[in-house]
Amino acid sequence: MSKRDLEREPQDGDGATATATTEVSSPGRRKVMLAMLAGTSALAAGVGIPTAVFVAAPLSAGAGHGRWVRTVRLDQMKEGEPKRVAIVDDRRDAWSVERAVDLGSAWLVRKGDLVQAFSAVCPHLGCSVNAVPDGGGAFACPCHTSAFDPAGQRTSGPAPRNLDALATRIEDGVVVVEFKRFRIGIHEQVVT
């Protein structure tokens, strides 16, 4: 149903209500009609609940906000050495919760007491990016040979942008990552 349709329907309903009101003449009939209208409104409100959930669910999923996920302890990381971590968290929709779902992975690089994080998804076509063995912290994609330096900057290959950086914070000695997904295959960084 289009927005135009949604806007038009109340207008049609308004006309019907006006006609009905005109035809009600006695106080007794007026009470009956008001009770019927109240019942109809309550029914419409009840029907509206699942509709609102259905519409709101895709909006909240694509709102662009990341989820903060705990990963590894900072003291388990070596300075400057990329470490791949699984992103595991509960997955919720309007009706259910799945516990401890593997949502993806991220690369973490320790810089003293701070941690830099990148999405492990190649921004070209979505393959999983690897750390280059003995590569000084560089990354490479095995699918079409895109390469990235230790700061995540693209150095070669068809990837249209750098690796997607993720925010991090340290909580009680644990690295917490703001996990997000991004659109692949485009120059702009767009959260999905």
Ligand code: FES
């Ligand atoms: S998917 Fe990574 S270079 Fe194509």
